[in-house]
Amino acid sequence: MLRKTIISLLVKFCYIVIDLTFITAIYFGLYLYRISHEFRLVFTWRELFDYGFWSNLTYFSDYARFYIIVTVAAVFFLHRYGLYRSGINVSGPDEFWQVTKAVIYSIFTVAALSYLFKSQVFSRFVFFAFTILATLTLWFWRLIRRQVILNLLQRGYFQKNLIIVGAGRVGQRVAGELAHRPQLGFNVIGFADDDATKEQQDFAGLKVLCRSHNLAETVAKYHIDEILITIPSERELIRQIITQCRRQDVQIRIVPEMFNLMTSSVEVGQLGPVPYMRIVKTPMQGMPLVFKRLFDVIVSLTGIVVLSPLMLATALAIKLDSPGPVLFRQKRVGKNGQLFDFYKFRSMVPNAEELLAELAAANEADGPVFKIKEDPRITRVGKFIRKYSIDELPQLFNVLKGDMSLVGPRPPLPNEVDQYGDFEWRRLEVIPGITGLWQVSGRSDLSFHKWMELDIYYIENWSFWLDLKILLQTVPVVLTGKGAY
Incomplete structure (x- = not known):
């Protein structure tokens, strides 16, 4: 046991040394660039070990002081997110987000202290460049470490x-x-x-x-x-x-x-001397929920302004392609079963709802949903805007109104909810979203059961960083049109 503990501590120490080496090189590299306005990748040994060289540099004492703060903060947050464990405990993308959070919180710590002590030595370029370079560097060497460990484990080592x-x-x-x-x-x-x-x-x-x-x-x-x-x-x-x-x-x-319940939805506590586990429906509550709503308002409002030319062009194309309204309005089920008006650009013929009964036998989806890859009700423009999710853009107004969020389970139809069991009903415990885990994991190619599992996982494991990751992963999925029909 003692031998394993010593080995574990030595591995952790090596990881910390590697991180500190990269952080030091990036930090002081940016500092030297700041004062000289040129990148110097080669220094003489005399310069590097000459106290006079460093002491005569502008703002060096201030940078050295904050260097100690940023390294201590970085090691603390990297340890906090489990990035010094010897094995492989999370996926590559999750590890990337953990590194990103650790670096951002570290630089926020320095920025806050810099503001508190009224220090004006740091430029916005240094803060921004350090965040990008440190994140990519610390994650990249962990990516190499991951591949090395995987190769060793697959060969039977260290199991x-x-x-x-x-x-x-x-x-x-x-x-x-x-x-x-x-x-x-x-x-x-x-x-x-x-x-x-x-x-x-x-x-x-x-x-x-x-x-x-x-x-x-x-x-x-x-x-x-x-x-x-x-x-x-x-x-x-x-x-x-x-x-x-x-x-x-x-x-x-x-x-x-x-x-199956022991996820982040379980909170451990004590009632006097008696320990207990409290089932939490979702971490999406309190101030985090307020922050999520604020983020939704800002992004949706920005999206409406920036994407307004595309929405106007889409509306014109729909009007020229087929008769009928530009927008499609439908009753959907939101949080806690509340009905709301759901908006989309019309991508089908005006009488699509009446034709649904005739096509029921051709349904290719399992569960209480209806999907056909070659749906005859879809118009020419509709096929294009559905493939690249342009038809979803009016839902930014749903987000602005508060009926929907940017990220969350897709809002179901009332007749679908009528067929829900207790497991599926959990999707309605949070505000529905424009995109979600289902969309970045296969969209319409997923089975109904897998779709439900992804939504429940999102509800139980929600965090702002998970929302951000899903939004970033949505971009390539939308651009390729994968799984959309």
Whole structure:
């Protein structure tokens, strides 16, 4: 255990040293550029180690003081977001956003202190350039690290041997998830289960190796590093496992009984001496919700102004292409089941709603939604504006009114909601959006169940950074027209 702790600390120390090296090079590189207005990539050893060279430079003492602040803040926030862990714990895009947040918060710290002490040595260029360069550099070397670790894990290096207690539904699901995620670094050896009927069964190549009472011997025999218990209701059994494995160098993890609910929607607290878990519908509440609304108003208002020429051109094209109104207005279901008027540019023939019953048999979507790739009701202009989501632009007015948000679950039709179960109804706990996880993950190519799962994940794991990531990912999806029909 001590050896593993020392190795973990050494790895963390190396990561910090690498980060500090890059931060130092970028910080003082920008400083030298600021005072000389030229990039110098080569310095003599005498210059670099000559105290007089640095002490005679303009504003050097101020920059050196704030250098200490920015490095301490950067290391703090990078550690805060788990970027010094030895394994691979998040996806590449998520790691990028974590690095971005850490750098932005670090530079905000310096900016705030610079303002507080009325320091005028920093230019906006230095703040902006440092944010971009530090973010890209710190993320890029982690991208290289990720690929190196993945290659080593796929070759069998640094993997931890793991045994799962409980070969039931949850245990098998966990084993499957770990098998498809080699980046987590676990090699599932098999199961421990007291059900005699499972001893001869094969679970996707894994077998029951022992019963719970002789788990300690199995841990020693197969050099198990971690035990994962998937039957938390068996409290006495868990106590026995902990007792018999206490003397061995093995980590014990317990999967909670309601593990499907154990996301960011669970809040741990205490009522006096009694611990509890509170189910939170969504983190989209309080001041974060106010900030989200403010962001929606600013962006939607800006979008209406900037995109007004495109909307006028679209309206003219629709009017010239087919008879009927330019805008299509429809009742949709919003937050908590409230109805509102939903706006789109008309992309179908005027009597599209009446023709729906005739096309019901040709529906290509599963669940209570209607989708046809070659829908005969779509006009020529409609096909183009639907492919590139231009028909969605009037929904910026829905956002401005407060009926919708920029990001969120798509607002369903009332007849679709009538067919919802308890799981699907959760989509209506938040304000619907123009774009969302479903749109950046496949749009109309997704199954109805997958669509619902993505919406629920968004609701339970919402953050401003998730909204921003979805908005940025929407741009290439819209430009390519992938999955739109």
